[in-house]
Ligand SMILES: Nc1ncnc2c1ncn2[C@@H]1O[C@H](COP(=O)(O)OS(=O)(=O)O)[C@@H](OP(=O)(O)O)[C@H]1O
């Protein structure tokens with residue numbers, strides 16, 4: 001994964017396992033045939049599916065198998081609490097069989113998990129993270145609503161080292177690799193389904209999920225906001241605020257609304273110029289919704305800041321310390337966007 005973890009051979013193997021396991025077998029298959037019985041509602045009323053759980057189980061197992069010398073700490077979105085309830089036995093059985101089928105469909109590992117193993121693997125993601133040591137940060141399916149709809153979603157893994165994100169991987173099975181159609185997030189002719197990855201100081205790259213030579217990606221160099229387009233969330237964006245920011249900047253293009261950290265990936269490969277993330281008041285952003293995406297953007301030459309112009313602080317535990325919005329763009333546009341953000345926020349109050 002980085003030089004200390006065994007070099008390019010192991011990195012290639014990890015990327016191959018990633019695309020086979022997490023992205024093609026589990027989610028690809030599950031997304032196409034998802035049933036209402038595969039979806040649960042969490043305490044915060046957001047959905048979680050058998051694929052979210054299966055992805056988290058497989059990723060934690062593979063990291064432990066491939067990197068046995070690491071002390072293992074993972075900050076992950078899902079846990080076993082709801083699956084331990086009496087009425088969840090059927091869904092737990094389904095997750096266990098999906099995970100076992102995925103392992104059996106491939107010759108990388110010879111193992112079979114029990115329901116207890118699945119529950120224990122999920123609870124391996126309960127770390128609090130923090131400023132010291134190394135912690136994996138996992139969103140097993142980011143954009144679950146998009147996943148259920150058949151739209152954009154991402155499998156997002158980051159590595160935190162002494163409070164800083166040093167590595168990020170985003171699997172985006174439904175994202176065209178280049179030149180996204182600005183209006184609906186898809187285009188004909190482009191290859192769809194990519195793995196984006198970045199290591200600190202080494203740039204950001206993309207390769208096809210089917211396997212291809214990794215290519216360097218760079219953020220777009222638009223320096224006049226009139227020529228810029230912006231991404232925002234499909235469901236959780238404060239649209240009155242983002243449209244006021246866009247108007248102040250003179251942005252002409254309509255917003256591109258997309259689920260998940262696929263927005264960071266699309267930005268990093270130059271498909272648009274700005275990502276504005278302003279959620280409802282009081283919502284605290286989770287580290288797993290930004291760790292992988294933010295390093296991919298910064299390593300592609302971009303910047304990711306909060307509404308006050310500060311870097312995101314991933315060292316505070318499972319939540320980001322800010323609740324006032326996140327902006328990702330290139331270094332030319334960032335000062336102008338931050339100014340427009342401040343004005344729009346002041347007017348709102
Ligand atoms: N109220 C509220 N405000 C802001 N963000 C929220 C909110 N509720 C949930 N979430 C988190 O948003 C993650 C999905 O982000 P997206 O950019 O895909 O948002 S959206 O669903 O398209 O609006 C989504 O990630 P996943 O749970 O991994 O899908 C949530 O963690």
Ligand SMILES: [Mg+2]
Pocket residue numbers: 046047048077144
């Ligand atoms: Mg969720």
Ligand SMILES: [Mg+2]
Pocket residue numbers: 139141142143288289
């Ligand atoms: Mg998420």
Ligand SMILES: [Mg+2]
Pocket residue numbers: 052077139140141142143144
């Ligand atoms: Mg998720």
